[in-house]
Amino acid sequence: MSFDRRAVLRFLEATGHNIFYVMLLLFGQAGAYLLLMPVIFSYLIFSRKIHRNVAYYMKRRFPAHGVLRLWFDTYQLVYSFGQVLVDRGWLGLCRGARLNGELVGQDELLALIAKGRGLVLLTAHVGNWQTALSHICGFKVPVNSLMHYEQEAVAKHYFDLRRESVPFKIIKSNGFMGGMIESTAALQRGEVVTIMGDRYAGGPYAEVTFLGGKVRLPAAAYSLAAATGAPVAILLAAKTRRRDYIMKVWDIFYPEPCDRNHRQEHLSRWTGRFAQSLERYLGEYPYQWYNFFDFWSQ
Amino acid sequence: MEELKKQIKEMVVRDLKLQGxxxxxxxxxxxxxxxxLGLDSLDAVELVVLVQKHFDxxxxxxxxxxxxxxxxxxxAEFIAEKRKK
Known part of the structure; x- marks a missing residue:
């Protein structure tokens, strides 16, 4: 008798999702959070892979922590990620479900947009970034999001669940010139372009120090801003309480234009500023880092 | 059209600082x-801005x-075509 391991895993995964959906419908967000605790605990007991994938970050963020302390750090991080996933399901499935978001630095962003030179909003895979970005509104100019295929699919899925249309225009980064032409045009029209500044998936990059190690980070955003004269604002989201999240502007700067012979050093400087903001963020929210792979070898 | 091509070539070499x-x-x-010419995606960004700046x-x-x-x-054909509209 043949044993299709993948089919079994798919079945178990679907069953797991369905159990969470039932919990959400019957007991709401709090009920699903409660179920999440033993699920994450069991997952950490039986999966060595998750410990390995989280350890790349944990050992840099908490170098002094021993094995037991790191185990509980991992629990907190995976549990917080589980909460973000539960929230997404809850917002999609339950009528009246709502998270309260606060945008710290909104006035500064509005003042930058009012200058009419566009705005590059740089963010990262931290906190409940998808939910938070989905609710960016009140900018009075169109918002564009530079995304690769997987991010686009997740964003569309989120809005499909809520039976809403995507409130921003998606610029595909896997197209000609990595979506740079559309992004440039959008900034020239004075619009907002959001870009993930942490995961490198090809194209221009800079190597900077982040949490004590060298890492390759995408750098096209800074060139985009320098060429168009747009400012860069680093906006990171964090879940603060069960139904609250915060989006905070961590840094604002204007990358100055530079010629191609000095481009790399300029890109390294601006990318370094992004890395510093991310470090400060992780100082405050150490368990909201959602890059589950060896980030330093990307 | 020849004059337009000349202007584009000069703009590319001068503003993108192509050495030699x-x-x-x-x-x-x-x-x-x-x-x-060895341009890359970051040059494409600058080129979009330059075309707008020099040729509107x-x-x-x-x-x-x-x-x-x-x-x-x-x-050159693209710029000429857009200017007609």
């Missing part, structure tokens, strides 16, 4: 990117950019 390249020696059909022509999307940025010839 003589604008007069650029072939009209030389690809702008990769193996041609906006390149709005990937399809337009892909067609226009093949060579000096295609860029």
């Amino acid at each position: 390249v003589d604008p007069a020696k650029i072939d009209d059909n030389t690809p702008l990117f990769e193996e041609g 022509v906006q390149i709005d999307d990937m399809d337009e950019g892909q067609a226009a940025f093949k060579s000096i010839n295609t860029l």
